[in-house]
Amino acid sequence: MTPPLDARLHVVSLGHFHPRGIIDNEFLESLDIGADAKWIAERVGIRSRRTVLPLDYIRTTKNCDLRAADEAAEFTNAETGAEAARMAMARVGLRPEDVGMIISGGCSPRYSTPAEACTIAAELGIECPAFDVSSACSTFVAQIHMLKNMRPEALPEYILLVTAENTTRKVDYGDRKTAVLWGDGSTAAIVSTRIPGRLSVIKTSLQSDPSGWDKVTIPTGGFFKQDGPAVQSFAIRKSVLVIDELCSRSDERIELAGFVGHQANLLMLKAVCRKAGIPERHHLFNVDRYGNCGASGALSVLSELWGDLPVGLICVALVGSGLTWGGMLFDAGPPPSP
Missing domain, CATH: 3.40.47.10 (Thiolase/Chalcone synthase)
Structure with a gap:
């Protein structure tokens, strides 16, 4: 049985970006942290992950210095978030000037201030209201829930939602309980209360x-x-x-x-x-x-x-x-x- 389609909010397009560095289970096993490839697969069902950190950096330091991780990272959150946003916009032929609002959020923002949405907007060359709505791993539903309960006429035609997640910068690669879990990836959604998607x-x-x-x-x-x-x-x-x-x-x-x-x-x-x-x-x-x-x-x-x-x-x-x-x-x- 299908409910009445009374949707007031539509996802017009999606985009994603994963960095090229691959942390597979064999790489983690080589770090000698008490986790072999078979153990990892049996415990969490993950075979590989992506990271913005150079593999040599992880191998030699196990990311023991978080300040060094930010310097070593091959991409910033603004850059990976913008890449995901470009895919989302390209899929439906939107230009930067078509975006009327940017909302970002996630687990590991690069800065305490400014809002990460502003750094992503700057990377994209977009001038519009930009702010963060964050609820850790539940961020996307928090953003959608908020917009769905707003007056449609108060919102711009196209809104860009971005989650730029490069959390491997915050992982201790000497701790097998957390090292086996995290990967990096950013996503973007174009949503609208006026344009069906x-x-x-x-x-x-x-x-x-x-x-x-x-x-x-x-x-x-x-x-x-x-x-x-x-x-x-x-x-x-x-x-x-x-x-x-x-x-x-x-x-x-x-x-x-x-x-x-x-x-x-x-x-x-x-x-x-x-x-x-x-x-x-x-x-x-x-x-x-x-x-x-x-x-x-x-x-x-x-x-x-x-x-x-x-x-x-x-x-x-x-x-x-x-x-x-x-x-x-x-x-x-x-x-x-x-």
């Missing part, structure tokens, strides 16, 4: 439990830390809750064409699908190739499949530090005619 936003959900704020952190000037078992249990439980909330109507379950979860690790995602009754053929993911790209992960799955998205309802369930969770139900239309 491939993805129409039907429903959104966003919740927080601030009592768990200390379960996942990146302190200012510090490394990524998390309470792994507690966070995984939380992520599975809340993802299933979001799916039930977005996909239930009266006593019936809406039939999905696709499901995308937070790309934290593949074993967690498979557990969510089992508990939520989502068939393997409807599970869309790329975490096995890119690792945990924070707020960019789920969106990069949709962007990679942009020309081949399943037609019908697609549920996205996200979780993040804070602790936060939420999701979106999209109605995916057919690709435009060539």
Whole structure:
């Protein structure tokens, strides 16, 4: 059963960018941190990740000095975010001057101030209102949830949402519990309340439990830390809750064409699908190739499949530090005619 299509917000285009440096499991094994390739694959289901850091830098320093990591990085967040944005704009033929607002956010901004949206806007040569709305790995749903609940006439025709995630700069490569998880990737979405797009936003959900704020952190000037078992249990439980909330109507379950979860690790995602009754053929993911790209992960799955998205309802369930969770139900239309 399909709900009435009362969407007031549309995703017109998506874009993504992953840096060229590849951290595969064999590379991590070579760091001699007590994690061999087989152990990593069995624990998290990730085969490779991308990084803005030179592999020689990681090999020789294990990223022990975060200031040095910022200097060594081959790209800034502004540069990778702008690359994703250029793909999104090119897919629908938009020019920089067509963008009326830029909103950014994510897990590891390059600066405390200014807003990362301003640095991305400068990289793109766009002059428009630019600000950050961030909720860690749940950032994209927070941005969409906010826009969906605003007056459509108050918004510009095209809004650019960007998540520039280069979190390997914040990873201690001497700690096997965190080194095996993270990869870098940036995404961008062109959204509009006036122009129909491939993805129409039907429903959104966003919740927080601030009592768990200390379960996942990146302190200012510090490394990524998390309470792994507690966070995984939380992520599975809340993802299933979001799916039930977005996909239930009266006593019936809406039939999905696709499901995308937070790309934290593949074993967690498979557990969510089992508990939520989502068939393997409807599970869309790329975490096995890119690792945990924070707020960019789920969106990069949709962007990679942009020309081949399943037609019908697609549920996205996200979780993040804070602790936060939420999701979106999209109605995916057919690709435009060539």
